Amino acid sequence: MILMNNAMEIAFWFWKRSICFNDLLRFGNIWIRMGIYAWTSLHHSFRRTVSLRSLQEKKDGRKEFE
Structure with a gap:
């Protein structure tokens, strides 16, 4: 009360x-x-790092996560 x-x-x-x-x-x-701006920027940076990793793996010819 x-x-x-x-x-x-x-x-x-x-x-x-x-x-x-x-x-x-x-x-x-x-x-x-x-909040939306922060989330989208984080999401884009995360996607960029993931795509860079996948490109690096393709170049090296190995896959780290499957």
């Missing part, structure tokens, strides 16, 4: 500060875009 009271107080404080739902959505969009 105490936790619920604190949550209500925090929500009331946010409402008093008049932080709009649109602002929260805007911040959420920024975070989501940053």
